[in-house]
Amino acid sequence: MATCELPAIEEPTSAARDALRTDTLAESVLIFLVLAVVQRLVGLVRAVLFCRWLDAEQLGRWDMAFGFLVLAAPLIVLAVPGAFGRYVEHYRQKGQLRTFLRRTLALCGGLTLAAAAAIYLARPWLSTLIFGSPDHAALVAALALSVVAVVAFNFSTELFTALRNVRLVSTLHLINSIAFAVFGTALVLGWRDGAESVVLAYGGACLLGASVAMAYLGRSWNAIPEDAACLTHRALWSKLVPLAGWIWTTSLLVNLFDVADRYMIVHCSGTAGGDPLAMVGEYHSSRVLPLLLASAAMTLGAMITPHLACDWEAGRRERVSLRLNLFVKLLCYALTCGAVAVVAAAPLLFGAALRGKFAGGLAVLPWTLTYCTWFGLSMVALNYLWCAERARWASVGLLAGLSINVALNALLLPTMGLEGVVLAKCIANFVVLLTVLQLARRSGFRTDRGTWILLAAPAAIALGPAIAALVLAAIALEAVVFDRLLRPEEKQLLAAGARQYLRRWGITAMTAQRTG
Numbered sequence: 001m002a003t004c005e006l007p008a009i010e011e012p013t014s015a016a017r018d019a020l021r022t023d024t025l026a027e028s029v030l031i032f033l034v035l036a037v038v039q040r041l042v043g044l045v046r047a048v049l050f051c052r053w054l055d056a057e058q059l060g061r062w063d064m065a066f067g068f069l070v071l072a073a074p075l076i077v078l079a080v081p082g083a084f085g086r087y088v089e090h091y092r093q094k095g096q097l098r099t100f101l102r103r104t105l106a107l108c109g110g111l112t113l114a115a116a117a118a119i120y121l122a123r124p125w126l127s128t129l130i131f132g133s134p135d136h137a138a139l140v141a142a143l144a145l146s147v148v149a150v151v152a153f154n155f156s157t158e159l160f161t162a163l164r165n166v167r168l169v170s171t172l173h174l175i176n177s178i179a180f181a182v183f184g185t186a187l188v189l190g191w192r193d194g195a196e197s198v199v200l201a202y203g204g205a206c207l208l209g210a211s212v213a214m215a216y217l218g219r220s221w222n223a224i225p226e227d228a229a230c231l232t233h234r235a236l237w238s239k240l241v242p243l244a245g246w247i248w249t250t251s252l253l254v255n256l257f258d259v260a261d262r263y264m265i266v267h268c269s270g271t272a273g274g275d276p277l278a279m280v281g282e283y284h285s286s287r288v289l290p291l292l293l294a295s296a297a298m299t300l301g302a303m304i305t306p307h308l309a310c311d312w313e314a315g316r317r318e319r320v321s322l323r324l325n326l327f328v329k330l331l332c333y334a335l336t337c338g339a340v341a342v343v344a345a346a347p348l349l350f351g352a353a354l355r356g357k358f359a360g361g362l363a364v365l366p367w368t369l370t371y372c373t374w375f376g377l378s379m380v381a382l383n384y385l386w387c388a389e390r391a392r393w394a395s396v397g398l399l400a401g402l403s404i405n406v407a408l409n410a411l412l413l414p415t416m417g418l419e420g421v422v423l424a425k426c427i428a429n430f431v432v433l434l435t436v437l438q439l440a441r442r443s444g445f446r447t448d449r450g451t452w453i454l455l456a457a458p459a460a461i462a463l464g465p466a467i468a469a470l471v472l473a474a475i476a477l478e479a480v481v482f483d484r485l486l487r488p489e490e491k492q493l494l495a496a497g498a499r500q501y502l503r504r505w506g507i508t509a510m511t512a513q514r515t516g
Contacts, residue, residue, distance in 0.1 A: 046181040056281030061195035063284040067259040076115040077108040079248035081158035085305035088162035095228025120144040132266040146203025153206035156213030180205035253398035285361030290372035297376025312387040339369040344465040364422040371426040384440040397435030450485035
């Protein structure tokens with residue numbers, strides 16, 4: 001599998017060489033999968049323990065608090081780190097990376113401190129907005145502290161993802177996950193079994209991860225060449241701001257799309273499900289495992305962005321389309337397999353691990369898995385629009401999905417309760433996925449019949465694990481025997497990647513030696 005390699009940097013130190021090294025796309029996926037297994041297991045255990053220790057209302061408060069952090073973090077820094085995947089490579093090749101990093105770091109740092117102060121001063125108003133009551137001002141104060149750490153961690157991971165140092169990024173996520181589990185357990189059991197403990201634990205974990213990343217960058221700073229040419233503010237911001245602006249809009253729509261249903265539960269549920277925050281807690285329990293699948297898809301999507309951008313910059317547009325289309329197919333199949341396994345294990349999880357506290361969450365789990373799968377695939381498909389610098393088009397699909405989500409929630413929530421919320425979210429996510437793919441096709445992205453068949457596969461999750469497993473087995477057989485789901489060129493690309501792995505690990509040579 002061909003990759004775009006960067007010019008060598010002159011004699012950096014060993015630490016710097018490690019920090020600034022780049023990984024190929026194949027290496028990136030392999031490293032991610034290895035470390036992600038541990039990270040996801042830690043995250044799963046942590047989430048299950050929080051569900052065991054917190055009652056439904058406290059769990060609902062944590063869910064709303066986390067939704068606010070995810071929504072606020074990219075908005076505060078104007079989504080500038082979100083553009084790193086597209087432009088870090090550009091300024092690195094032009095020899096202007098030092099200035100680029102200094103200016104973006106200064107901008108994001110100043111904006112973050114100002115936003116944290118504003119959140120603290122607006123505690124009563126934000127408490128009513130987020131939790132439906134002004135009585136949670138202390139929890140909003142914890143959010144003001146945590147948002148600084150969350151922004152710093154996001155900045156670090158976006159930067160090193162753009163530098164294609166997947167080893168470091170995966171390590172940072174693992175550190176964050178383990179630290180969150182340790183800090184959360186200590187605070188919930190040793191201080192207070194409430195949402196405040198979880199929020200502070202999450203902020204502390206993000207701060208630790210960001211500190212490790214910044215120390216790594218500081219040690220390797222000398223490995224970055226001095227600027228080869230002057231980079232004016234006008235030249236930098238006129239290039240960066242348009243893409244960052246559309247990413248900011250897209251991030252706003254994505255995160256609003258994600259949290260809108262919970263905000264509607266808090267403010268519009270009426271008597272459909274009793275205590276609104278308790279209903280959010282039930283909903284949270286149904287999202288514990290599905291969100292692991294969605295976050296894995298989004299992380300992989302972020303990791304392939306620099307590699308696709310590298311091919312795009314080199315003029316290999318057809319290769320970008322081929323690789324991304326194949327990636328979407330394989331990821332869809334893998335996520336659906338994971339979702340079917342979750343449905344099969346759900347009675348044990350909700351009965352034993354969660355003490356049977358969340359029957360409402362168990363009832364809606366299959367459709368929650370379905371919409372999280374479609375959501376993760378939508379975020380991966382957006383890569384083509386990023387590469388084509390048509391980020392603004394992504395807003396069309398997200399706005400359509402958000403509108404449908406809000407309208408259907410207003411219709412179904414008062415009468416169907418949580419089931420109506422999940423059904424509305426499922427329909428809205430499928431609309432977003434279809435819209436994003438159609439917009440990408442207008443920019444040159446090539447899909448085929450196999451793409452659409454595979455994207456429909458997650459709907460089989462709601463039919464039960466046995467039927468869904470049969471559907472997946474039929475898909476696998478068809479893909480191996482025929483060329484309708486996987487085109488010949490896609491199979492060739494997979495074979496080339498497999499051969500590269502074998503050569504990299506010396507397996508081909510060992511096999512030849514044994515046969516000889």
